[in-house]
Amino acid sequence: MRPLKLTLRGINSYRKEQTIDFETLTSAGLFGIFGPTGSGKSSILDAITLALYARLPRSTKNFITINEETAAVSFLFSITTTETHIYRVERAFRYHKGNAGSTVRNTGASLAPHGGNTGMHSSAGPEQRRFHANRRSSSGTVQRISQA
Numbered sequence: 001m002r003p004l005k006l007t008l009r010g011i012n013s014y015r016k017e018q019t020i021d022f023e024t025l026t027s028a029g030l031f032g033i034f035g036p037t038g039s040g041k042s043s044i045l046d047a048i049t050l051a052l053y054a055r056l057p058r059s060t061k062n063f064i065t066i067n068e069e070t071a072a073v074s075f076l077f078s079i080t081t082t083e084t085h086i087y088r089v090e091r092a093f094r095y096h097k098g099n100a101g102s103t104v105r106n107t108g109a110s111l112a113p114h115g116g117n118t119g120m121h122s123s124a125g126p127e128q129r130r131f132h133a134n135r136r137s138s139s140g141t142v143q144r145i146s147q148a
Contacts, residue, residue, distance in 0.1 A: 002078045003048065004086065010071030010093075011050065011063055012043035020044065051075035051089045054106045063093075064104060070094040076114060086114035 002022075009017040025031045033041045046063055049056055051073045056063060064071045074090045092108040 002080070003075070004078060005074075005076040006044065006047055006051075007074040008043075008047040008072070010065045010068045011047050011073065012065060013038065013040040014043055014047070015065045015068060047073045048075055050093070051091055054091055054109065064095065070107075088112055088114050 004023050005021050007019045008014050035041050071093045076088045078084050078086045089111045093104050094107050096105050
């Protein structure tokens with residue numbers, strides 16, 4: 001998987017919408033994410049993880065920015081096997097009861113080939129089935145990333 005573009009809002013230190021264009025960053029080859037403590041480096045990785053899996057591996061639900069009730073992420077990426085396919089996954093989150101003391105809910109999600117319909121998908125079409133078949137972890141097990 002190759003990241004192409006990430007847009008996030010309301011996730012940890014990213015209160016306002018921010019877009020990271022990985023294609024521009026990687027145009028010269030290798031790139032890094034640098035900054036002082038608390039500047040949002042880990043939040044970028046959290047946003048990608050939330051887009052793909054709708055949860056964080058450390059089981060925290062406190063990723064919505066303080067004094068915000070909602071968060072959203074859009075992640076454009078490519079997967080290459082014998083050919084390259086580009087996908088966009090979008091997710092929205094909110095507190096269940098509207099306050100920070102309640103559970104975070106995934107309120108909307110979509111996975112679509114880039115340029116395709118980005119509405120909610122209740123069943124996988126041919127492109128999504130191919131995507132699921134092509135997304136494999138290092139151990140070779142298929143990981144379903146559009147369902148949470």
